[in-house]
Amino acid sequence: MDNREKGVERKIITRDDLSKWLEKIKGHFDLYAPVRSTVVNFGKIERVDKICLDFMNTFLPPKVLFFPQTEELFSYARDSEGIEVKRAEDLIKERVLFGIRPCDARALSILDMVFGGEIQDSHYIEKRRNTVLIGIGCTESLNTCFCSTFGIDPLSGEGTDIFLIDNGGYFTIKEVNTQRGRSLIDLGNTFIKTEKVDHREEAGSVTVPINIASITGNMEKVQEDFWNNTSDPCLSCGICTYVCPTCHCFDVEDEEKKNGGVRFRTWDFCMSKDFARMASGENPRISKGERYRHRYFHKFDYFPKKYAVVGCVGCGRCISYCPVNMDIRKVLERIRENIQK
């Protein structure tokens, strides 16, 4: 399918100019973008030429920037008079996150609902408020991508402030969605040109979507045996939850130092045996099957019931990093079959 349009007027920025623009942004904001070491991850940029643009999906999702693996909640100091509690000082400087994919942008909007709402988690919300998102569309895809299942358009900048599309030699500025986005564009005015280009807008081919509507809401119909059998190869490690852009379960731990200490919150994974174990020794999810079931229910049943959105965005990270190659798509397909039975 060639939907290459000829001679369409578009705002574009060349690759070289993009670096200059980002350099300029870096002068005003803290810039975060994908960097490659053994894996590609979002990191703070010291030098613009370190930014990795030939990535598909980062190893860790962008949630690390808003809900880090380990985050200080507060510190306390003890003296003869008592205890004083001091909230962790979060970032004040505004940040720009460059290179977020549409699936991850959706994931952030899901996390917004979790950490926002009636009771606001200020640690997350403040970081979120202070960050401008520059998205990049997916003109290519991995064979693990299945975002279209959840109605995500790999070429739409929903949830981002600015949305670019990589056209090889240059980037098209497809969307500028917010005031904050516009002010960033203003910074790059000298680099952004309006030109007639042979406009190419092709989404990467994504796996055939799964009929998710038939699954959510019907999860109860799945027999118990199914979970025990499906979870058999699972090692109960934390990879799938840690690399998941929407997983948000956390643990709270104190670290005592001399005359004070710090309380941290850390990521936690529900596949861990002691995730739900109480002090009394009672464990409501003692078997691997029950924990596995809980993970799927959280994403495809509890999320829709509570926030009216599925807690999965089809980024495919859990598929690519699973040490035993368990495939969430395959499991969903089997759940669907099981429901229909």
Add this chain to the structure above:
Amino acid sequence: MEKKEQRVDRGTEQFSPKILVFACNWCSYAAADLAGVSRLEVPSDFRIIRVMCSARVRPEFVIYAFSRGFDGVFILGCHPGECHYSEGNYYTRRRVLLLKETLQFMGIESERFQLRWVSASEGAKFAGTMKRLIEGIRDLGPRNIDT
């Protein structure tokens, strides 16, 4: 993010290390007592934990101590053949040697982790050993504390 914690004795301007000592109840703990009773000069930079046998010290204890920022960990036990439980210290010897090598490999100087034999009657040896070992740690300087 490596932080170097400055622990300097105000009086002597000398680095005062944080050291943990595991001492066997039947020998070196008594030796420490003896050293004290005999009013021998012993450096004061260490904290001592009494264990029932040097083999009681699980390697995790040592690794944990290092993770909590200790500059040195010493185990003191009975001389070979004199273990109260007949052979505990032989096991310790193996474990310690292997752990020393592993620590070194992971970037923690093996000199920071030491094993010595001190019997109950060797108060002077205790004082001398501690002095020498702590001097060794002073020479190494503070450990890079992981944050």
Add this chain to the structure above:
Amino acid sequence: MNNSIYLPHIATIKNVVEETFDTSTFTVAFDNKNIQSSFSYLPGQFVEVTVFGKGECPISITSTPVKNEYLELCVRSSGKVTDALHDLDVGGKIGIRGPYGNSFPLEEVRGKDIILISGGIGLAPLRSLLNYFLYNEDRYGKIELFYGAKTSQDLCFRREYDLWGAHENTAVHITVDKATEQWNGRVGFVTELLKEAAPSPRNRFAFVCGPPIMIKITAKILAEMGYEDSRIITTLERKMKCGVGKCMRCSIGEKLVCQDGPVFSLRELNEITDEFSR
């Protein structure tokens, strides 16, 4: 920026009463008088108690919100935080945030007869409720407490049974699983006690709190007696961290114990498709 929901307020332990060998009731008050006077809660709610350096755990409030000068927390030493709490003496500083969770349906049961069934430390949240009922005696009908513990040494709030029983329209039935020499009361499980008394389900609500297995058995017995699911009310325990519905640790089905609970009617629990109903 001191607006984090995770910040505890400093409170001081004012008094400690030993209930059993591993359970004590702590009377605590916030250091900040304004927080203390504005701290309002209802029976059934809980607070997150911080022992600094050890961590945080959810504890149900056992005092009744008629006096705002202090809070009472009945705690069994069963983990890192609760052990550390027991090590603290009068004057010790702890952190408290809350109150969290829903409360017992106080309005719904107005004018009704009530039975309270509890085992062991499960009396703690029910004590708050019982005292609330007794304080507002005119609004409620006959109140009966069925309480059981392993031995007479494991009974909590021993000093208060007579006080409760002295009220008109109130009955207190105590039983122990295993008799010791000092005990001359009833011996047997609380469920047997309940079966014998067989309070009629007419115009009556049942509140159950205790170990999970006891809740399950009691709920079954009550159902056999003819109690409707919606009239059997229980309060649950789950591992909890945040208390405000973010950490997802306390979920039973799509419900979160910290927000949608800890008080649930059996009907609500039966609707949840999770471990509990299985």
Add this chain to the structure above:
Amino acid sequence: MIKVMLQKKLQDRVKELLQNGTVSLFIGYEQGPGFVYVSPCFVRDESGAERLVLNQFCSNNLAGYIHEYNAYNRRIGICVKGCDARALVELVKQNQITREDLFVVGVPCTGRIDISKLREEYGPKLEEIKGISETERSFLLETVRGTKEIYKEKIVFDKCLSCTHPEGFEYDILLDELKIPEFGSADPVQKRVEEMESLSTAEKNEVWCSYLSQCILCRACQKACYACYCPECIFDKAYPRWFSKISTTAQKRLYHLIRAYHLAGRCVDCGECERACPAGIPLRLLNKKIEKETKKLFNNREAGINQEGVLPLNTFDIDDPDFFL
């Protein structure tokens, strides 16, 4: 061609085993997401045997599952390569299972393909690969764009380059003769250990810090290990707490040190930890170092080769080295 026959042979044998009740569970491999991705497969009835696959991508060491499923099953059938049998030898030696509880199907192996190496050799589009066959020296990948030949040495796991099998292990069935494949190059890990040893402590620290900065404490390395079977893991223990999830370098170092040390003399070098690691940390380095030291210092043989013997830290020798005292 031979491979396809073996796969059929395996399916038939498993069907038979389940039919006559010899085993109640068979652990093998099945197709994962794409031809090159293989998942462990748990077969409980004859019809499931069809799912089993056997090819050069079947690399998981399935021995890790035995401990978990042993209690619920009368007898477990398991598919092992020569190297995985080492884990079985160790599990028996460590009194975790009895040999009679297992039905061991030995499968021939000429080197297993490391997906990350394959990705480097072939490129990222691994889904194009639809089939595989092999010659003496190379693998022939059948792809949508024709057949591609890649030398074995280039894409097999490091551990395969120094393949070892246990001595005199009795398989219940052998699908084909087990041979130790020979490759032109040697396992690079030994050399890397030596390189690491030659660095100064500060440099070592630096190298590890850079590795550890990638670690996300997901503990996949531990869960994938056949030898991590403690009912209550020290890292899970709530009270006393040895390990917290606070992801500092200190915590990560503690984790990796304890994990590696607990495997002293028990590590069979199956490389599952390194394969499972999503961040690409070379964990075999640490295991190999410990193996090397136990060999050098205590004259200990590699784990899982010999069916007799005691774990090196469960014993001692009066003449153990004491130069460090």
